[in-house]
Amino acid sequence: MKKSILTKKEAECLMEENSPLYIYSEEEIRKNIKRLKQAFSWNKGFREYFAVKANPIPDLLEIFAQEGCGFDCSSDTELTLASCINAPIMFSSNVTPAEEFIHCKELGGIINLDDLSHVDFLAKTAGIPETICCRYNSGGNFDVSPNCMGTPGDAKYGMTKPQIFEAFEKLKKLGAKNFGLHAFLASNTLTNYYYPKLARELFTLAVQLKNKLDVNITFINLSGGIGVPYLPDEEENDIFLISELVKKEYDEILVPENMEPAIYTELGRYMLAPYGQLVTKVLHKKDIYKQYVGCDACAVNLMRPAMYGAYHHIIVLGKENMPLDHKYDVTGSLCENNDKFAVDRMLPQIDIGDILVICDAGAHGSAMGYNYNGKLYCAEYLKTIDGKFKLIKRAQTPKDYFATFRIDPETGEERW
Numbered sequence: 001m002k003k004s005i006l007t008k009k010e011a012e013c014l015m016e017e018n019s020p021l022y023i024y025s026e027e028e029i030r031k032n033i034k035r036l037k038q039a040f041s042w043n044k045g046f047r048e049y050f051a052v053k054a055n056p057i058p059d060l061l062e063i064f065a066q067e068g069c070g071f072d073c074s075s076d077t078e079l080t081l082a083s084c085i086n087a088p089i090m091f092s093s094n095v096t097p098a099e100e101f102i103h104c105k106e107l108g109g110i111i112n113l114d115d116l117s118h119v120d121f122l123a124k125t126a127g128i129p130e131t132i133c134c135r136y137n138s139g140g141n142f143d144v145s146p147n148c149m150g151t152p153g154d155a156k157y158g159m160t161k162p163q164i165f166e167a168f169e170k171l172k173k174l175g176a177k178n179f180g181l182h183a184f185l186a187s188n189t190l191t192n193y194y195y196p197k198l199a200r201e202l203f204t205l206a207v208q209l210k211n212k213l214d215v216n217i218t219f220i221n222l223s224g225g226i227g228v229p230y231l232p233d234e235e236e237n238d239i240f241l242i243s244e245l246v247k248k249e250y251d252e253i254l255v256p257e258n259m260e261p262a263i264y265t266e267l268g269r270y271m272l273a274p275y276g277q278l279v280t281k282v283l284h285k286k287d288i289y290k291q292y293v294g295c296d297a298c299a300v301n302l303m304r305p306a307m308y309g310a311y312h313h314i315i316v317l318g319k320e321n322m323p324l325d326h327k328y329d330v331t332g333s334l335c336e337n338n339d340k341f342a343v344d345r346m347l348p349q350i351d352i353g354d355i356l357v358i359c360d361a362g363a364h365g366s367a368m369g370y371n372y373n374g375k376l377y378c379a380e381y382l383k384t385i386d387g388k389f390k391l392i393k394r395a396q397t398p399k400d401y402f403a404t405f406r407i408d409p410e411t412g413e414e415r416w
């Protein structure tokens with residue numbers, strides 16, 4: 001059963017200052033990182049490079065660094081975010097400007113090339129580093145039935161198999177010494193067979209590359225894609241089983257070839273989604289053709305339901321044991337009809353002033369925020385190990401929002 005990070009009392013207290021708000025659990029975040037590391041402890045060089053795009057707040061990044069993780073970045077600002085915390089960097093970007101390759105190389109990060117043409121581009125701009133990675137796209141469909149399918153053939157990322165061979169050959173000629181292989185073929189997978197199947201594909205390719213080109217493959221990057229159960233009756237992934245099945249492929253394919261590359265992951269959702277929640281207050285109720293509950297958060301705070309029709313479980317604080325005998329649409333205040341956190345959701349009787357906890361919002365939640373309708377980013381708190389509440393991102397102010405306009409709406413003055 002999904003549980004609120006905050007008690008009702010704690011929520012009421014914090015919401016006197018800031019509503020809506022995000023809350024994260026440090027304890028749960030650390031526990032999950034330790035579990036992942038333990039699961040992959042059979043692999044000597046294993047490292048998780050947390051996908052910064054899932055949640056870039058530095059206090060959260062610090063937790064990952066303290067637990068031995070690196071950071072997976074894909075933009076200049078993400079590189080800056082990662083560089084303010086001392087941890088290894090992976091740069092898995094696409095359509096990359098020259099300055100970003102240069103920035104990454106200066107920081108000593110590992111560049112993961114998205115395209116064959118980027119080999120020459122990199123040689124001309126930042127120069128070819130000693131350690132380099134290439135992103136593979138297997139094309140077609142990547143079927144990890146029964147409940148998951150990726151469609152790499154429709155994705156803009158990565159290189160075809162012949163291109164990977166050409167890229168490695170070129171890079172070797174240009175002075176690269178250590179090689180990595182990366183692929184991201186399915187997202188939010190709720191099956192224990194995605195990583196093992198992906199591993200088999202990448203390990204096999206790694207052997208072919210080594211044998212044909214005599215390249216030193218030092219790591220395989222399984223990237224992100226392990227999902228979390230957003231629905232209350234979905235079963236969560238078993239990271240120990242996933243790791244065991246990856247090890248089976250490793251022992252079968254790589255070990256006989258005398259290869260022992262490090263396994264890297266770039267998980268985002270799996271590392272943080274369940275450990276962050278959006279907490280919002282009910283402002284209004286409305287009864288027309290359907291029954292609506294309107295709250296002070298809206299899609300700018302969490303856009304997954306509006307964007308993908310994604311399910312996020314909702315807990316009504318203090319009413320956890322009441323029957324789910326009312327059907328509501330739970331909405332925000334945007335002038336967009338898709339601004340709904342839930343549609344036709346069975347919930348207990350809701351009253352104005354009730355506090356709703358929107359679960360599994362820790363990854364790709366506030367990170368996807370925006371300012372549509374002049375709505376502002378909300379405050380974010382960390383519940384620390386010792387039970388304190390630390391403000392880790394303050395709420396955006398109108399001044400913040402107005403800061404980039406030529407005319408300052410608060411004074412009418414021209415800035416330039």
Ligand SMILES: *Cc1c(COP(=O)(O)O)cnc(C)c1O
Pocket residue numbers: 051053054072092184187188223224225226266267268269270363
């Ligand atoms: C988004 C992304 C990730 C993280 O994906 P999750 O689904 O959050 O695990 C990892 N690597 C790359 C290159 C990405 O774009």
